[in-house]
Amino acid sequence: MIGVFSFLLYYKVESKGKDGEFMKTNHLNVVIAGGGSTYTPGIVQAMISSRERFPFSSLTLYDIDEARNDDMFEIIRYMLKKEALSNEVDLYQTTDAQEAFTGADFIFSQLRVGGMKMRELDEKIPMKYGLVGQETCGLGGFSYGLRSIKGLLEIVSYVDHYASDAWLLNYTNPETLVSEAVRRAFPDVKMLNACDMTISIEETIATNYGYDRKNWIPMYYGLNHFGWYTSIYDKSVDRDVLPEILERLENERLHVADFNAGDDTWQEAWDMMRLMTKNFPGYLPNNYLEYYLYPNRTVEHTDPNYTRANIVMDGREKQTKEMARKVREQEKGEILDFNFGEHGNYIMDMAASILNDNHDRFMLIVPNKGAIPNLRDDAMVEVPAYVGRTGAEPISLRFAINDFHKGLMEAQNAAEKLLVDAYFEHSYQKALQAFTLNQTVYSADPAKQILDDFIKANGDYWPELN
Numbered sequence: 001m002i003g004v005f006s007f008l009l010y011y012k013v014e015s016k017g018k019d020g021e022f023m024k025t026n027h028l029n030v031v032i033a034g035g036g037s038t039y040t041p042g043i044v045q046a047m048i049s050s051r052e053r054f055p056f057s058s059l060t061l062y063d064i065d066e067a068r069n070d071d072m073f074e075i076i077r078y079m080l081k082k083e084a085l086s087n088e089v090d091l092y093q094t095t096d097a098q099e100a101f102t103g104a105d106f107i108f109s110q111l112r113v114g115g116m117k118m119r120e121l122d123e124k125i126p127m128k129y130g131l132v133g134q135e136t137c138g139l140g141g142f143s144y145g146l147r148s149i150k151g152l153l154e155i156v157s158y159v160d161h162y163a164s165d166a167w168l169l170n171y172t173n174p175e176t177l178v179s180e181a182v183r184r185a186f187p188d189v190k191m192l193n194a195c196d197m198t199i200s201i202e203e204t205i206a207t208n209y210g211y212d213r214k215n216w217i218p219m220y221y222g223l224n225h226f227g228w229y230t231s232i233y234d235k236s237v238d239r240d241v242l243p244e245i246l247e248r249l250e251n252e253r254l255h256v257a258d259f260n261a262g263d264d265t266w267q268e269a270w271d272m273m274r275l276m277t278k279n280f281p282g283y284l285p286n287n288y289l290e291y292y293l294y295p296n297r298t299v300e301h302t303d304p305n306y307t308r309a310n311i312v313m314d315g316r317e318k319q320t321k322e323m324a325r326k327v328r329e330q331e332k333g334e335i336l337d338f339n340f341g342e343h344g345n346y347i348m349d350m351a352a353s354i355l356n357d358n359h360d361r362f363m364l365i366v367p368n369k370g371a372i373p374n375l376r377d378d379a380m381v382e383v384p385a386y387v388g389r390t391g392a393e394p395i396s397l398r399f400a401i402n403d404f405h406k407g408l409m410e411a412q413n414a415a416e417k418l419l420v421d422a423y424f425e426h427s428y429q430k431a432l433q434a435f436t437l438n439q440t441v442y443s444a445d446p447a448k449q450i451l452d453d454f455i456k457a458n459g460d461y462w463p464e465l466n
């Protein structure tokens with residue numbers, strides 16, 4: 001009887017998808033690309049809590065690093081068992097793309113091409129020349145970008161080949177660069193590019209100042225990790241609360257929310273955000289703008305021998321390995337040790353919004369196409385978008401952005417476009433132009449030295465540049 005019931009349920013809930021095929025809305029097959037990522041447990045936790053609105057019955061971890069994937073497989077198997085879901089969810093791990101992607105309905109993508117060891121070089125090489133060294137911003141972000149484009153395009157080609165009706169939710173960084181490359185190479189792929197930073201900013205502000213961000217309708221524009229809030233309409237009081245938030249930021253320190261508790265890097269980021277709102281009032285900036293507006297301060301405050309990559313390797317990465325060890329050795333007591341705040345929920349909210357055609361609102365990275373009226377149409381911008389069965393419906397701002405923001409964005413966007421050109425055209429000259437134009441760089445001299453160092457450091461991770 002139960003078998004017949006689930007058979008009926010399975011067929012009843014289908015509805016038409018992209019190519020006239022029926023989109024499955026039950027018994028979903030989910031693949032996590034970059035399965036060995038430290039973010040996987042947080043995402044699976046959110047998936048488990050979302051089973052009613054996102055009924056998945058298989059989960060495949062796909063990674064090129066078998067050992068990392070196997071550690072994560074053990075952790076996730078333990079989590080499913082703890083939640084009494086071992087019989088409800090089939091868990092797989094594989095390094096074989098065909099095996100992973102065939103039959104997939106949703107793919108969550110979180111690669112870090114080159115791993116933390118390469119991130120460390122992204123951060124340390126620019127620092128040698130007195131420039132910002134950061135994961136996604138500045139020249140470190142460009143170095144990561146050229147590695148990441150290659151890795152992500154590979155994933156998109158697998159999806160295109162083995163699961164062309166599946167939805168790909170990507171948060172592999174650096175988001176603007178990888179989404180620009182995908183826009184060029186696979187314009188029709190069913191993909192959302194999203195970053196959790198705006199959610200984290202909102203959550204941090206809301207918990208500090210006593211709001212519930214679920215009541216908020218934020219207005220925001222920019223490039224990824226490079227944007228500004230212009231208003232935050234709060235439905236519970238029916239007004240824009242951004243002016244009062246900005247006033248509070250002037251006088252009150254913003255403390256890290258519990259999901260970043262004890263993380264001094266994030267405390268410094270919030271302090272820098274307050275400096276930006278003081279010097280450039282009227283807008284709430286994305287914290288990442290500190291690297292472009294105050295590169296000198298970043299360099300002064302960063303230990304060139306112990307950067308964020310070292311903090312993450314000694315923290316989150318060790319913690320994950322420790323979890324895997326404890327599971328394998330069947331230790332008793334509390335084994336799971338992670339807290340990524342809204343990260344996993346954000347992804348699940350998006351997936352559920354597609355599946356159930358909710359038209360919930362998210363900040364997404366999309367081709368501009370008039371969303372920001374006075375910016376080039378083919379820029380990849382981050383703006384609010386409604387998400388449903390047919391994907392993202394970005395809003396149009398219906399106002400022109402100011403010259404300060406526009407100037408910053410245009411220069412950064414041109415630099416990013418040039419870097420993606422360099423990737424596809426194998427052009428050293430375009431890469432050098434991109435590096436020189438990057439908003440954290442004051443001279444073509446260090447741009448060239450750093451580019452040359454990065455070519456050596458990245459080896460085959462990068463395309464050949466001639």
Ligand SMILES: NC(=O)c1ccc[n+]([C@@H]2O[C@H](COP(=O)([O-])OP(=O)(O)OC[C@H]3O[C@@H](n4cnc5c(N)ncnc54)[C@H](O)[C@@H]3O)[C@@H](O)[C@H]2O)c1
Pocket residue numbers: 033034035036037038039040062063064065068069110111112113114115116151152154171172173174175194195196197
């Ligand atoms: N957009 C956002 O808001 C957001 C938030 C958090 C993390 N991220 C991004 O998520 C990614 C993962 O971060 P992390 O700190 O967990 O990194 P991580 O190094 O812990 O995990 C990444 C995994 O990707 C795997 N991988 C690398 N290249 C691959 C390839 N070509 N194919 C398949 N797997 C591959 C690695 O083996 C590793 O297991 C990064 O790109 C990070 O920047 C984005």
Ligand SMILES: O=P(O)(O)OC[C@H]1O[C@H](O[C@H]2[C@H](O)[C@@H](O)[C@@H](O)O[C@@H]2CO)[C@H](O)[C@@H](O)[C@@H]1O
Pocket residue numbers: 135136173195196197200259260308312339340341342343
């Ligand atoms: O330096 P890392 O690897 O710890 O973080 C870099 C990422 O930072 C942002 O993500 C935050 C996220 O916003 C917050 O909710 C919480 O989960 O911490 C994350 C960092 O650990 C950013 O949006 C990502 O793009 C960065 O990769």
Ligand SMILES: [Mn+2]
Pocket residue numbers: 195196197225
């Ligand atoms: Mn991000």
